[in-house]
Amino acid sequence: MSNLIEVRNVSKSFGGVVANRDISLDVPEGRVTGLIGPNGSGKTTLFNSIVGYHPIDEGSIQFEGQEISDMMVPEIARLGMLRTFQQTRIYSKMDCVKNMLISLPHRTEGYSSMFKPYGAETMEKADRLLEFVGLYSKRHLISGDLSFGQQKLLEFAMALMNEPKVLLLDEPTAGINPTLINGLIDRLRRATTELGITLFVIEHNMPVVMNLADNVYCLANGRLLAHGTPDEVQNDERVINAYLGGHLEMEDH
Amino acid sequence: MSIAQQKILLYAVILVLGIGGPLIFPNYTFQISVLWVMILFALTWDILGGQMGYNSLGNIFFFGVGMYTCALVQVGLYTDVSVYTSATGGANLRLTPEEYFIGLGLGAFAGAIVASIFAVIFGWVVFGLRGPYFAIGTLGFTLAAGELVGAWEWVGGGGGIALPVYPGPPDERSLLFNFLCFILAVIAFLTVKWMYAGQFGLAANAIRDDEEKAEAMGIHTLRYKTVGWTIAAFFLGISGAIFGNMVGFIEPLEVAFPTVTFGIFMVVMCLLGGKGTLWGPVVGAALFHIFKEVTWTYMLGWQWVALGALIIILVVFFQQGVMGWLQEKWPSRFGITVDENVVAKKSSEAAQ
Amino acid sequence: MLDNIYLLIQAPLLNVQILLDGLFVGSIFALAAYGLALVWGVMNVKNLAQGDFVIMGGYTAWLLSTWGIHPIFGLPIAMVLMFGFGWVVYVVIIRRVIDKDMFTSLLATFGLALVIQQLLNLAFGPEVQVAESHFAINSFFDGLVTVANIKFISLLLAAGLAAMVVGFMKFSRMGQAIRATAQDARAAKVMGIDTDRIYAFTFSLNAAICGAAGALISMIWVIQPFFGIGHSIRSFVVVTAAGLGNLPGVIIAGLSLGGAELYSGFVFGAELQQFSVVALLVIVLAVRQVQQRRHRQAVK
Structure with missing residues (x-):
């Protein structure tokens, strides 16, 4: 089993604030890797470093053995690494089907395909994935009119349409109605097992991570705190302190 | 009447107007020709401005490049350019019809190609700019080009160039150019219609709605922007070549790189008709051109004030x-x- | 062109003259650019009518000088009038475009620029005008370098005005409210700040700054109805080079722009002086892009 993403000794600071310090982690192929940590521990910063939103100060980030820490966002995306946003981002003025169609993979696309209409096969694939996330009945609505949770599902479907090798999900269950979370977890799992997409997930909701992930990394104050199976991490003294300690301190004051 | 029938009727009316217009209203042939050029302006501006959200204030640059390139080819094929441009009066070049049309054809072609090449080069420079920087950067390019050409004596400097005289009667000439303008506008319309129907249209809209998302999804944003701009430049280049020959005399600031007239008209027409729609630019150009032709001469210098006010009103109240x-x-x-x-x-x- | 460069080497004092003149006009460019940065930073409006506000201030001072009021006294009057004009523009136009996308404000102010320059043209004609100060002209180095007193006074006035505005922004209640709104308009609103009034004040303050800059320009340089766009582009060049909220940067960029412009005007000839401003804009934008690319970002 090989690692799709290898992060080695990455540090990143903004002004004087150190957001990530000397972080190394691996995202193995075909698995679900979780990234947890209290608020402000540098999870999203690490995501942004990986997908190319800002330069890193030190270290190296490799995707399938290729150094990507100095590439631009679209180049990295075309290698097959996609991300979803914490604040969901979709093309809010288009209907859902169009949102899906424009998310076709752009990896091998040439100049000639720019002006081609979409084929029946593509349409069918879009419909199938919308069905997969449960938005088929809403497919002709303007996506900006959907509820927040539905937009999140649409963003997930768009990512699947792109056939990425690895998908970085930033809090996929935040803002989703609790009754729908189990369905979402099931779909995430199926994305890995059926579609073969490696997942790398930031998540706040502990039960979700424990349920979903094969491996978990925990960040605190910009450093890597613990790493292991969900059970190991869950029972790690330092992780409990990082989470609960913050709470206790707050209650004390 | 079904929608399809209505469409056919619409196209038929436009075709009849395009071909029959100058025959029915021979006194207005020039104005009708300009209308087709205006429609082409609006259509090509909208490729980036309306569909992609890249609001250029400098698209008229390609018009001027096409115009000058064509003029230089037309003159340069048959005589020495610097002698020609330095001669007072200039228009001492008498060509046979064959020479004239070869010059015009090659010139228009060269104009389109050179404008496209400029679009690729400038695209590489300005497409890293977003929002206001893009608008101001493109405005800067155009202003710079006008001044540079004005200082370039070899192409006639601020004095401009007279184009070779048309080897035939004036009526035939104006009809011919009217027809060329019409054909060009129609081809431009069909081209953008075809572009918007496929992947290009969706990708352009995606860039407009959320470019960061589009990049994160791996869309070739730079490629789409460059191709869109190059196609716009291609058509603007040819239209510049034709327009230059139609007016017969070109100079840098008022005719070739008229930033505050044609350059702004493009934007205003698209706003008026509706940015980001297929027919919006056509409707806007027609409305604006008719309004302008009817009122312009009666406003005694106030027309520019009115134009500025129109821009403000459109932007504020009728986006x-x-x-x-x-x-x-x-x-x-x-x-x-x-x-x-x-x-x-x-x-x-x-x-x- | 080469002759001109040769001349600069032969007569080094010419460099002093050009640099001094560049310093004097550059200080005014910096003043107008500071106003642009203020409006840009606080309300996210890119004012393409900035230069036309400057020219309006210039015409106010010039008009008053033809009525016998010295332009130095015309300057505060121009500031007051432009402050009022800015308020009207805000209420009529800017308020309605402030929450729309950026091109809206850019285009609306471009329309405003057209209206202003054409009205000035209709009112005063296209001739170049100067507000005469009738002050003495000093000669140095046997008359090789000449500096009019008004230029020194203008520099002092520009510096004094800038200091006043900066002090106002730092210490007054209004200035603090403006800075709070710039940082987070929504939070400011929640805290009870009337952001609409803040915006109106900021825009009017910018117009007043432009009025002052214009009055100074009319004294030490020339004004003409269509020079506005040039001043707008100068302000954008300065702000783009310096970045928002960087006061020392604005001053340095403004002074350098003044120097660069006068140098290129001398070397390439006056007809390419405007061109050099635009060329500088393009160069600054290109450099910013390279910088931003290193940060894996676009210029926005």
Whole structure:
């Protein structure tokens, strides 16, 4: 089993604030890797470093053995690494089907395909994935009119349409109605097992991570705190302190 | 009448007007020709401005490049350019019809190619700029080009160049150029229609709605922008070549790189008709051109004030334009499905 | 062109003259650019009518000087009038475009620029005008370098005005409210700040700054109805080079722009002086892009 993403000794600071310090982690192929940590521990910063939103100060980030820490966002995306946003981002003025169609993979696309209409096969694939996330009945609505949770599902479907090798999900269950979370977890799992997409997930909701992930990394104050199976991490003294300690301190004051 | 029949009727009316217009109203041939050029301006501006959200204030640059390139080819084929441009009066070049049309054809072709090449080069420079920087950067390019050409003596400097005289009667000449303008506008319309129907249209809209998302999804944003701009430049280059020959005398600031006239008209026409729609630029160009031709001469210097005021009013009160307004009013006519719940919610919000 | 460069080497004092003149006009460019940065930073409006506000201030001072009021006294009057004009523009136009996308404000102010320059043209004609100060002209180095007293006074006035505005922004209640709104308009609103009034004040303050800059320009340089766009582009060049909220940067960029412009005007000839401003804009934008690319970002 090989690692799709290898992060080695990455540090990143903004002004004087150190957001990530000397972080190394691996995202193995075909698995679900979780990234947890209290608020402000540098999870999203690490995501942004990986997908190319800002330069890193030190270290190296490799995707399938290729150094990507100095590439631009679209180049990295075309290698097959996609991300979803914490604040969901979709093309809010288009209907859902169009949102899906424009998310076709752009990896091998040439100049000639720019002006081609979409084929029946593509349409069918879009419909199938919308069905997969449960938005088929809403497919002709303007996506900006959907509820927040539905937009999140649409963003997930768009990512699947792109056939990425690895998908970085930033809090996929935040803002989703609790009754729908189990369905979402099931779909995430199926994305890995059926579609073969490696997942790398930031998540706040502990039960979700424990349920979903094969491996978990925990960040605190910009450093890597613990790493292991969900059970190991869950029972790690330092992780409990990082989470609960913050709470206790707050209650004390 | 079905929608398809209405469309056919519409195209038929346009075809009849395009070909028959100058025969029915021979006194207005020039104005009709300019109308077709205006429609082409608006259509090509909208590729980036309306569909992609890249609001260029400098597209007229390609018009001027095409115009000058064509003129230089037309003159350079048969005589020495610097002698020609330095001669007082200039227009001492008498060509046979064959020479003239070869020059015009090659010149227009060269104009389109050179404009396209400039689009690729400048695209590489300005497409890293977003929002206001892009608008101001493109404005800067055009202003710079006008001044540079004005200082370039070899091409006639600020004095300009007279184009070779048409080897035939004036009526035939104006009819010919009118026809060329019409054909060019039609080809431009069909081209953008075809572009918007495929992947290009969706990708352009994606870039407009959320470019960061488009990049994160791996869309070749730079490629789409460059191709869109190059196609616009290609058509603008040819139209510049034809327009230059139609007016017969070109100079840098008023005719070739008229930033505050044609350069701004493009934007105003698209706003008026509705940015980001296929027919919006056409409707806007027609309305604007008719309005302008009817009122311009009676306003005695106030026309520019009126133009500025029109821009402000359009931007402040009528952003969606004619087509956008129609789309809002009758969404189903444009193939947009609306969720009744959302409509109910929105109207109740509005009521509060 | 080469002759001119040769001349600069032969007569080094010419460099002093050009640099001094560049310093004097550059200080005014910096003043107008500071106003642009203020409006840009606080309300996210890119004012393409900035230069036309400057020219309006210039015409106010010039008009008053033809009525016998010295332009130095015309300057505060121009500031007051432009402050009022800015308020009207805000209420009529800017308020309605402030929450729309950026091109809206850019285009609306471009329309405003057209209206202003054409009205000035209709009112005063296209001739170049100067507000005469009738002050003495000093000669140095046997008359090789000449500096009019008004230029020194203008520099002092520009510096004094800038200091006043900066002090106002730092210490007054209004200035603090403006800075709070710039940082987070929504939070400011929640805290009870009337952001609409803040915006109106900021825009009017910018117009007043432009009025002052214009009055100074009319004294030490020339004004003409269509020079506005040039001043707008100068302000954008300065702000783009310096970045928002960087006061020392604005001053340095403004002074350098003044120097660069006068140098290129001398070397390439006056007809390419405007061109050099635009060329500088393009160069600054290109450099910013390279910088931003290193940060894996676009210029926005």
